[in-house]
Amino acid sequence: MDKLDCNKEIIQLMHIYLDGDISMDDEAKLRKHLEDCSDCQKYFHELKRTITLVKSVEQVEALPTLLKR
Numbered sequence: 841m842d843k844l845d846c847n848k849e850i851i852q853l854m855h856i857y858l859d860g861d862i863s864m865d866d867e868a869k870l871r872k873h874l875e876d877c878s879d880c881q882k883y884f885h886e887l888k889r890t891i892t893l894v895k896s897v898e899q900v901e902a903l904p905t906l907l908k909r
């Protein structure tokens with residue numbers, strides 16, 4: 841299998857997964873692939889960390905807005 845195609849498809853699945861919109865079939869496919877592919881595993885961990893970081897920043901910035909009301 842072409843490495844680039846692998847990454848492209850799996851990365852798309854990662855984004856769907858992190859959005860929480862993934863189907864059970866796609867999630868199983870993603871998990872199975874991550875077990876075999878260390879490149880995608882590494883990318884997934886970085887993506888997850890970035891998204892968690894963005895979410896915590898959003899939460900901190902939402903607070904002052906709430907307090908102003």
Ligand SMILES: [Zn+2]
Nearest residue numbers: 846847877880
């Ligand atoms: Zn892969």
